[in-house]
Amino acid sequence: MKVPAPDLPARVRIHEVGARDGLQNEKETVPTEVKAEFIHRLAAAGLSTIEATSFVHPKWVPQLADAETLFPLLDDIAEARKVSLPVLVPNERGLERALALGARSIAVFGSATETFAARNLNRTVDESLAMFEPVVARAKAEKVHVRGYLSMCFGDPWEGAVPVAQVVKVAKALMDLGCDELSLGDTIGVATPGHVRELLKALNDSGVPTSSIGVHFHDTYGQALSNTLAALQHGVTTVDASAGGLGGCPYAKSATGNLATEDLVWMLNGLGIETNVDLTALTATSAWLAEHLGRPSPSRTVRALTPPPSSPSHKE
Template sequence: MTARSVGLPSTVRGDGLPERVTIWEVGARDGLQNESSVVDVAVKLEFLDRLADAGLSVLEATSFVHPKWVPQLADAEQLLAGLKQREGVSYPVLVPNERGLDRALAAGVRHIAIFGSATETFANKNLNRTLDEQFAMFEPVVSRARTEGLDVRAYVSMCFGDPWEGHVEPAQVVSVGTRLLDMGCSQLSLGDTIGVATPGQVEAVIGGFPTVDNLAVHFHDTYGQALSNTLAALRCGVTTVDSSAGGLGGCPYAESATGNLATEDLVWMLDGLGIQHGVNLDALVATSAWMAERLGRPSPSRVVRALAG
């Protein structure tokens, strides 16, 4: 699959929207971690390099989770050692616990992310902790990281629905998120892990926080709502959006989940709204088409499919 030259959508600037959005690209970590066949580290490195060439300024590179749980990311140290880091580009890594932080510090990482839960059941299944116990696990990680001068982001999963508990109350999400921010995390990414959110629910959750300045959103497109939910978040004042090049990634907790919001689909919408983002769509489409060939299947992104032939 090769990309052809494309134009841009017609631009109609809407009221109440941010002038600029930061795209937090998760394709190399969240996008690839569920691949059944291990992707060679050289391919991952070229993927990251191509994404940087396309203008993305935040590239979540890998995770220091135990290789037993995510074999795809067992090459974290090797990948970071081979990474051509660029000025103006951040390469965060996911750190699950203090052992992961030790590895991150040894690798010279300057930006980490932790991964919490908004629900009791998912905290137990994913972290082997109760909802309250997860904070005791995260506190020394955040404290040590901040002492070492690292920036710390917090993900909160299951913010809009949980496959075991069903609906999640906005107040519960706000409570969990506030505790993580108070702990010292600089940004909170609200995750729709199983892709069940709708725009009104997004507004209700975001509206529960006293400020949106340190909030980001992370939507999955299981029910085709990721872009509409993103637009709702933008109208609430959120200016950081997580997405995955080519729509890579899936959710193991929802049948027929189609994975993360595709970065190309996000860029097309932002271009149409006249919102700046710094990404070259031609280069991004070409990159996702290139990765799709290496994975041996078409890209899930609608924009990639429309523009690459």
Template sequence: MGARDVGLPATVPSAGELPAEVTIWEVGARDGLQNEQSVVPLEVKLEFLGRLADAGLTVLEATSFVHPKWVPQLADAEALLAKLDRRDGARYPVLVPNERGLDRALAAGVGEIAVFGSATQTFAERNLNSGLTEQFALFEPVVGRARAEGLPVRAYLSMCFGDPWEGPVPAAQVVDAGRRLLDLGCFQLSLGDTIGVATAGQVERLIAAFADAGVPASALAVHFHDTYGQALANTLTALRCGVSTVDSSAGGLGGCPYAESATGNLATEDLVWALDGLGVRTGVDLDALVATSAWMAGCLGRPSPSRVVRALAG
């Protein structure tokens, strides 16, 4: 049974405040799998990426060049990229934590990278072995060298709404960290709700704070985790505020190895179902995507967290 067979909501004209089209930054193969306790075979990862591309996703974050000691799941980054069947029109960015990671990424022939910073002191210490202010000295040579090589650089900013050690994070602190990443030369800043505590009001206020600081919504993306079931509502709020790039993970896979309270990402299927009903274009074949996530759930040996996958795949 497919999406069209179960009463997919009739498409309505997109409300004026919604974008006509949304770019989905698919993180399932990286953020989705990085917290899996059992190592997923390389061939499964390759098939996962191929299926996602065939479903119409055009931005597929393939892997990370973090040290294998810290994220053993992604220790096969070079092998994956060497065997990856890149689809025409698709982008395959990779995450790099430092200059050593950049060296590996350049040697692997990547065309686009992302760096990841923190909006809080404690998470910067735990995740980057650095401080809130000191972290930018780590990113500057990475971004500079990558851009000199012609690679676009995206920035992730973690703990933008709440931190498990520090509590609510002041918007001004998030804006300051985000602007510093953009000022280094990153083309986009992805605002991460790493532990899934954000509410729609917080999202609206943070995007407004960036606008007041001279950072338009067009330079932002959003990355919500679904701990409190708010990821989709928060995403729709961000879209109405002018954001048009959304990070999501096929099947709702994911977490964060450095924040135990972080649960799965916004499921790509749940996002596409909602956007289809609003008449917002994504270019994604929902039935093909659901089949892909159901297949991956079988590979992992547990049901998909995505409600849309569970509803349509039965």
């Protein structure tokens, strides 16, 4: 039943991360054609922003080593459906590879904490910002949209709770470089709604408008959707989610499970918030991919809407 809530936005843009953030942690190599079909099906289900792959060095993320082969297979959806296909670029070399293939939207991946910057980027936070500077400048010169991921915005497995002021400082620095939007990551899934609101308010107070902020919650402790609700109540209209709840972060302890796009869409549908996503088509896509990956989707909605492949009642 659709029952809108007056304090919530009329429309939300889902930034679908399953094909990049979700698949990057799969140990078994997923064939390029499967990835291409996955992204085509996501687009057909109505998702308008689908992060496609990463132009990181294959040594670091072998699963996405096929970016050069995959990206051209998506040209049709970028054109026909006006779907945005952001790609992650770690540095100038990655940006050049992405630009050469015609990417029109990129993302850089920063950390709010020194420990995660050291472990994930092998740099200090300041050094990572210095590395992003020419990337963002070049992208902007090419009129390419730039998203700045900021991970460990709430807690860090090594540092514990992350002070809001520290997150605001790095977020501001990313915006000052020229990022068009930020994605605030709760990489280890520890956030709760009051913390979410406090960070959003502090960012606003420091001059970052809510319209430039996306949220990226992990469901490690089952908190992703209630944190999303708190963000929507603050006015956030960009929400990251992963089809079927694919993914996690291989470098962070306990960082299981992105918010499942289906669970998000269920809530948004119920609230009468427009997303343009066809939940049935999306669920079928995640069920299809789960079958390919050989394990059930962690999304509750996918499980509830998908009949078990060999239900006892169908056995002979």
